[in-house]
Amino acid sequence: MKYTWRWFGPVDKVTVRDALQAGAHGIVSALHHVPTGAAWTVEGIRQRQDEILSGGLTWDVVESIPVSEEIKTQSGDWRAHVANWQESLRRLSQCGIRTVCYNFMPVLDWTRTDLRWETRHQARAMRFDLPDFVAFDLHILKRPGAAGDYPEPLQAEAERRFRAMSDTRIAELGRNIGAGLPGSADGYTLDQLLEKLRSYQGIDAARLCANLVDFLSQVVPVAEEVGVNICAHPDDPPWPLLGLPRILSTRADYAHMLGQVESRANGMTLCSGSLGAHPGNDLPQITRDFADRIHFVHLRNVTREAETAPCSFYEDEHLEGGTDMVEVIAALLDEERRRRAEGREDHLIPIRPDHGQEILDDLTRGAQPGYPAIGRLKGLAELRGIERALSHPRLGACA
Known part of the structure; x- marks a missing residue:
């Protein structure tokens, strides 16, 4: 596995060097200052790469190129926004970045009270x-x-x-x-x-899903052409909110999306926390079912307070909560071994310890909510320990 760490740029109170010392191998970042719908420039990409290199790591995964509400609703300048998304893929490839995460959640991204x-x-x-x-x-x-x-x-x-x-x-x-x-x-x-909610009037789950497939039919050929894997992040939480449809919440949702655009470049961001909030999602089985199309992984755990959807939940420690993290990592290691046997260049799957509880000095650092330094370091250490144990010859070598 290639362990990565999310970094929000120079404004982030957790630095790239912090990530390096925590044990990360690479960085997940984005050009957050670029307006949604605009194309990223080569100059902007290279500047972010240089900022990351100065801290001792490389920029390995983009999270995210935002998908505009105009694209999701197919309104306004949505065609120009799709063209800019395509151009951003070309420019990222030109700079050597080959993995791009995105989401198709309407109006709200991850939502917490x-x-x-x-x-x-x-x-x-x-x-x-x-x-x-x-x-x-x-x-x-x-x-x-x-x-x-x-x-x-x-x-x-x-x-x-x-x-x-x-x-x-x-x-x-x-x-x-x-x-x-x-x-x-x-x-x-x-x-x-x-006002944003009103812009979705008349757009149900079937219509939003069709718009996603239409978007993918236009951007996946470009991704194939330039050697980039794009990977859709699940809904968080994985159920409708504020009357809005959510279309990447379950195994069936991903099976439909991946089946509609059959290309290895069209993949999945496996987020064990987002999917794990839904009691109907079996994370180890989902990992095995879609292993070939998993291009990026977020490992975190949540504790549900009811076995219904929707329900209350909170972000637990990485090895606590409702997801069997050992089984998920074992399935990912099996897939990496299979990819190596095929000779695939992308046999190392980038993962990151997603979110994390604020502990110790995190409590006064004031970092981005969900992205503390020490809480993520703890999670990363635990995940690496599982991988090291599962890969040890004494246990039959998953590696």
């Missing part, structure tokens, strides 16, 4: 609290028609929660849920969020 929730051992973790989220939808955002999306008992609990909320908590919920992509300056006020 709490960014620094206190765990049982007084660490800080991200959390999705379902009643609080429903309270936001019904009583803070006041989305038209929202009540029809929730059962009566959940609505009653959400109302009780809302009535007990302070003004500070109400404002915090709005900020947390309306936040944009990690590392970006994007975000929505309540009025802006409602």
